[in-house]
Amino acid sequence: MKISAIVTLKKDVLDPQGKVVHQALNGMGFSSVKEVRQGKYFEIEIDENDKKKAEEKAEDMCKKLLANLVIEDYKIIGSQ
Amino acid sequence: MKISAIVTLKKDVLDPQGKVVHQALNGMGFSSVKEVRQGKYFEIEIDENDKKKAEEKAEDMCKKLLANLVIEDYKIIGSQ
Numbered sequence: 280m281k282i283s284a285i286v287t288l289k290k291d292v293l294d295p296q297g298k299v300v301h302q303a304l305n306g307m308g309f310s311s312v313k314e315v316r317q318g319k320y321f322e323i324e325i326d327e328n329d330k331k332k333a334e335e336k337a338e339d340m341c342k343k344l345l346a347n348l349v350i351e352d353y354k355i356i357g358s359q
Numbered sequence: 360m361k362i363s364a365i366v367t368l369k370k371d372v373l374d375p376q377g378k379v380v381h382q383a384l385n386g387m388g389f390s391s392v393k394e395v396r397q398g399k400y401f402e403i404e405i406d407e408n409d410k411k412k413a414e415e416k417a418e419d420m421c422k423k424l425l426a427n428l429v430i431e432d433y434k435i436i437g438s439q
Contacts, residue, residue: 285365285400300401304420311416313404320365320398321380326391336391340384356436 280325282337283357286346287318321345330358360405362417363437366426367398401425410438 288294294316301315323340327333334355341353368374374396381395403420407413414435421433 309420311406313406316402318400320400322396324394326393
């Protein structure tokens with residue numbers, strides 16, 4: 280089972296990387312862009328056929344390794 | 360309108376970053392993990408109320424800046 284997860288900076292944490300992308304987009308003529316925030320995306324292939332169990336495992340991984348919960352949030356966005 | 364997009368390495372491109380995460384997870388006892396691939400996630404706030412137009416703009420941004428189409432794929436995964 281393949282689980283997709285995203286890890287993003289919490290709302291109040293500054294995101295300099297996103298800001299640079301924002302400025303670059305504005306410079307390229309995309310003037311309607313108001314904000315860009317960047318995060319990480321993980322595709323985790325787990326040897327587990329039960330969707331719920333696989334998602335629980337992925338959540339555990341996010342908590343223990345993939346996300347720094349002090350400044351980041353994680354979200355399981357899909358499984359297939 | 361907020362558009363979410365992910366940029367991932369194409370299937371046949373090596374992903375050393377994902378490999379390191381995979382090894383770390385295995386080392387932590389998550390032995391059921393078979394593969395990890397890492398990508399980038401973007402949340403783009405666009406001043407545009409039409410969903411289709413906003414998604415088209417985001418796609419344009421992916422093509423022109425966010426993704427390197429030689430080795431990466433992009434996907435618009437949501438809008439709100």
